[in-house]
């Protein structure tokens with residue numbers, strides 16, 4: 001210090017340049033302090049002050065002419081030399097991690113320990129010579145000549161400490177660049193580039209002796225990085241604009257949005273979410289399950305998530321429906337993504353859901369109506385094909401049925417037997433007992449025929465008291481035997497009518513496909529001829545196959561009994 005009192009001072013170009021840079025740094029500190037908030041802003045301003053200290057000491061070292069005075073100011077620069085990388089590391093850590101809480105007083109005090117210690121070691125050098133060695137002396141004998149420093153053990157320890165912090169800075173921004181994407185990645189890559197500048201300057205000075213006005217360029221490179229960081233943060237406004245825009249978007253969103261932590265405590269909620277719950281204060285940190293109106297249901301829904309699906313939340317109290325979308329908020333770590341919490345987005349789908357319900361209701365009604373129409377249609381079709389009195393198939397269905405059976409028989413090479421049946425003396429029966437009793441007899445005969453048929457057979461009422469039997473697969477002999485059985489059983493069992501039992505007989509003529517004809521018409525003609533023969537030969541018999549007549553059993557009583 002005494003050396004400085006006795007020293008001459010020279011305000012050359014380098015001194016003026018250093019002073020101007022220092023002034024610039026000071027003005028920038030003032031400007032930054034008036035700018036909007038960004039994470040780490042306080043420590044960023046402290047960083048300006050650290051560089052200003054360093055530049056001031058450097059300027060005074062440059063201006064001093066006495067070697068001892070130069071060494072004094074070099075020692076005085078150490079709070080800045082150690083402080084700048086330290087503050088810089090803290091600033092970058094806060095910035096990339098969006099830490100908004102300022103550093104505590106205790107934190108600041110902890111950060112000043114190393115710079116002050118380094119300064120004490122440098123200032124006490126005359127007593128221990130461990131910081132600057134005895135080889136510390138001017139480069140030449142000229143007045144104001146720069147000092148060549150002989151670095152001692154303590155100097156090297158402090159230098160390692162400083163490099164560790166500078167390395168940490170580089171690691172922090174590189175990691176942030178790797179973990180981010182798009183615009184954010186470019187932003188952090190620019191940080192990496194700027195962080196390299198002091199490294200390059202220091203490396204050039206230490207490794208190759210590169211100087212600025214015969215002086216260490218590192219403080220000037222730090223001053224440059226400050227300007228570059230200020231431009232990147234405040235000029236580009238990336239990290240300012242995006243969060244604000246996103247926050248505004250959330251505020252304006254008509255749908256409720258909540259942010260919860262892993263313990264399902266609500267960390268953030270937009271006005272729509274608060275309004276739906278009817279909350280306006282003391283909600284932050286409250287468990288989701290305790291939130292009024294929808295918290296309980298929502299918490300339950302989160303406990304049973306349907307992976308990747310939106311779930312429907314129904315509010316019974318207000319008949320509102322919300323589609324809940326849940327997304328994890330993750331941070332990339334070395335061991336994979338780490339879940340910090342979840343964002344819950346509740347989309348109001350009440351209108352859509354009600355329309356869907358109405359639509360489903362309308363659809364169910366239409367389906368029911370369609371079923372009724374189909375049933376009625378089937379009934380009508382059935383009725384169109386059936387005889388209303390006896391319930392037997394009518395002539396309309398005959399062609400369809402026969403075509404189908406014919407195709408099957410052609411395929412399977414099996415015969416089809418066909419028989420025309422006519423009741424005997426039915427006119428007399430009608431005349432004697434009346435038309436209604438005649439109807440009863442027709443119904444009873446239909447029942448008798450149906451009852452004695454096999455499942456593959458079919459019976460049709462093709463005229464007043466005329467029936468047609470089709471027996472698929474039956475040979476002529478089989479059919480003949482079965483018809484004969486029918487004829488006999490009818491004759492042997494009086495039929496129930498409204499006026500009591502009435503006996504009736506039948507005559508039948510049969511034909512067999514393919515031997516007696518190919519088409520239905522042809523076969524019916526053969527059967528009709530056989531029937532005519534049966535009638536002519538005295539009735540109550542089957543004719544046709546074989547070409548002999550078999551008289552059925554005599555009726556149990558004369559033509560009718562009561």
Ligand SMILES: Nc1nc2c(ncn2[C@@H]2O[C@H](COP(=O)(O)OP(=O)(O)OP(=O)(O)O)[C@@H](O)[C@H]2O)c(=O)[nH]1
Nearest residue numbers: 422423424425426427428430435436438439464465
């Ligand atoms: N009750 C009633 N009678 C009918 C129905 N359809 C036709 N008939 C009658 O059946 C009778 C048929 O008489 P015919 O064709 O002369 O034959 P038939 O008296 O049976 O004499 P054959 O056939 O020669 O034995 C007529 O009297 C018709 O009125 C009906 O649905 N109900």
